[in-house]
Amino acid sequence: MKGVGSHAVLVVLADALGALPLRPLLTVFPDVAGPLFVDFPFETQYVTSIVYVSLYVSVLAVTISTLVSIPIALVVGFSDFPGKRLVTAVINTGMGFPSVVVGLLVLFAVSNQGPLGELNLVFTKEAMIMSQFVLATPPITGISLAAVTSVRADVRDAAFALGGTRTDVALTVVKEARYGIATAVLAGFGRAISEVGSVLIVGGNIAGAGGVSKTRTLTTAIQLEARQGRYGTAMVLGALLVALVLVVNAVVVRLGDGGTLR
C-alpha cells in the first residue's frame, strides 16, 4: 500500500523533473545535458526504490525525533532548573555534530561486537534511522525550544485561567508556536535527507543485484556515481533530491496553512 503510493508520486516527480526546471540547463551545458535528458539514465525501479529508502529512513527518523524533541522543548522552555543553560548549550552544540562521527558511534553500537550486536542491525535501514534520529533531534529540539519560548506568557496564562490542564496549556503553546515547530521539523528533515556520511557507514550503500535499493539513499547513490566519474548522472540524482526536499517543504507549509484557514 505504502509503496504503491510513493511510487505513483515518483513517476509524476520524474516526469515533472524532465519537463520543467532542468530545461534551461540544456542551453547552458548542451553537450553534458543533451544526451542525459533524452533518455532518463536509470531504470525507473532503481530510482524509485532509492527515493523510497531515502524518504522512508528520513521521514521515520524525523517523526521519532519530533515526538522526542517537542516534549523536551516544552519542559526545558517552561521550567527553571539548575543547569538549564548547560542543557540548552548541549542542544545547540548537537546541531553541529558531524554526521560521520554519529555514523561511527552508531556503527560501534550496532556492530556484532557492540552492545546491540545481537540484533544484527549493521547495514540495515533501522541502523540508518538510528543515526539520522541522533542527527535530526538536536536541530528539531533547538529550534522548537526557541519557538516555544517565544510564545507570549499571557497566552499561557489565559489558557491556564480558562481552566486548562497542563496538557491543554502545552497544546495551546504548541499550536501558537506551530510555524516555528514546522521550521524545526523541516530543518531536521533537511539534515536527515541530505546527509551522506553516517548513512554510508551504517547502511553500506547496498542495492540488490536486481537494481532495487536496500540501504542506498539518494545521497549515497550520488556519491557512488561521482566516484565512478559519472558526474552527469550524479547531477540528475542531485536534482531529484532537491526537488524532493522542495516537495516536502511545500507539503509541510501547506499543512501549516490548512491549520490556520480552518
Add this chain to the structure above:
Amino acid sequence: MSIQRRELLAALGTGATAALAGCSGVLGNEGGDPGVAGETLTLTTTTSTYDTGLLDALNKPFQEMYGVTVDAVAQGTGQALETARNGDSDVVMVHARSLEDEFMREGYGVNRRDLMFNDFVIVGPESDPAGIEGMGSAADAFAAIADAEAQFVSRGDNSGTHTKELIVWEEAGAEPGGNWYQETGQGMGEVLNIANEQGGYTLSDRGTYLSQRSDIELTILVQGPIEGGPELLANPYGILAVNPAVHDNVNYDLAMAYIGYVTSPQGQQVIEDYTSNGEQLFFPRALTEDPDFEQYVPDGWSAESEE
C-alpha cells in the same frame, strides 16, 4: 553500579531498536520457505569488483538459484576485512594476499579460494612528463616518477590497490612524499578522476580503468602482465568465509554456498563472459586440473610448520 548502568543502557537500546524495527515491518520479507531461501548474505568487497558491475552480473544467478539476497557492500580491501573481523559480514572478496593472509592467521577467515585475476596498469597523461611509457619494469617507472617529481595520485586507503602501490614503491627504492605525491583516501574511480583532472599518474586496476576509460583522458603507460607487462603488477582476487567459530552469528552455510557458486564452472563462466565496453575485465582462476594448495593457506605456511 557500573554493570547496572550498562544493563540499563542495553535494555533501553534494545527497547528503542525494537520500536524502530517494528516500524519497518512493511519491508520485511516473511518467506516461509524451508532451507536458505529468504536469507541474506552480507558480502564485503572492494570498489573494483563493485564499480565495474561484475558483482551484479555474478550475484543475479546466485540469488535466483537459492532464493536469497546478497547484500554487497563496496569498501576498500582493508575496510572489507575489518568489517568481517567485527563479524559484520559473512564472506569477503578482496585483492591483497598479504592482508588476506594476516586475516587467516588471526583466525578470522576460513576456506580461502583463488577466484580470478586481472592486473594493475600505470596510467598517466599522454604527455608523460616522467617518460615512463613502455617501461618493462614497474619499479623503474615509479623511480622515474619520483625522480621527476611528477604528480602521483595515491589511493591512500589501505585498499588492495594501495597495498600493491606501496609494494612497488618499496621495490623502486623510492620514498613517496612531498608535493607531487597525494594521498586521497578515495575509491579507484575517484582517484582516476583526480589524476585525470590534475594530469597526474596513478596505479589502477585494469578493470576500473577500462570501465571508466571513456570518461577520462589518461592512457596506459606501463602494462600489467595480461598485456605482457611485469609480473609485479598481477592482481589476484581471493574469496574467504568468515570463521563461524569466531563469530557464531555469521551465515556460514550461505557463505560457503556462495564461494561454491563463484568458483564453480557456472560462476567462473560469468566472470569469463563479463565485459565492459567490449573488453574482458576479469579472468577466472578457480578451476584448474593441477591442484594449487597454496590458495587455502597463508603464504609460506607449510614451510613454516616444517621448521
